[in-house]
Amino acid sequence: MTGSLYKWSIERYHTAIAAGVFDDQSVELLQGDLVDMAPEGTAHAAFSSDAADYLRRLLGDRAQIRDAKPVTLPNASEPQPDLAIVKPLGSVYRSHYPYPEDIFWVIEYAQSTLAKDLGQKQQIYAAAGIQEYWVVNLQDFHLRVFRDLQTEQYATDLTLTQGTIAPLAFPEIAVEVPRLFS
Secondary structure, X not given: OOOOOOOOOHHHHHHHHHOOOOOOOOEEEEOOEEEEOOOOOHHHHXXXXXXXXXXXXXXXXXXXXEEOOOOOEOOOEEOOOOEEEXXXXXXXXXXXXXXXXXXXXXXXXXXXXXXXXXXXXXXXXXXXXXXXXXXXXXXXXXXXXXXXXXXXXXXXXXXXXXXXXXXXOOOOOOEEXXXXXX
């Protein structure tokens, strides 16, 4: 006898969350699968928190920085990126998480989750139409920038350790790369 894995819809996932099914578990929905979230190490927590504060200062009221909060994507995914830089829609986010059209870019901090963040999550964000995706590699201390979507894949993959980068959504902003991991 063969079986198949049960795939979760976003609606059923939300119903389970509301019922308290996952109250004692840290999970996220990726392509219809429930995936355990790795515990956040101290370096990961410190760097991502510092980066959020830094980006808030740079962007002011042009964007909202959401720390480790879900985003709802059309491919049965509701990941919880370390930082989602989204449109400042205020009370709209009381009724739903940001959708792809609300997201300027997403940043993941990766140490133990590097393979997942550079593989499955990169594919999920690209397929959802997220224009820019950054991965801060805490193993080698560099920034990977994925942008220029073409057929649900990022055509550009930059690795940076120094200098500045301007997010696509805010070309007038210069993000100092070392500030993201030092």
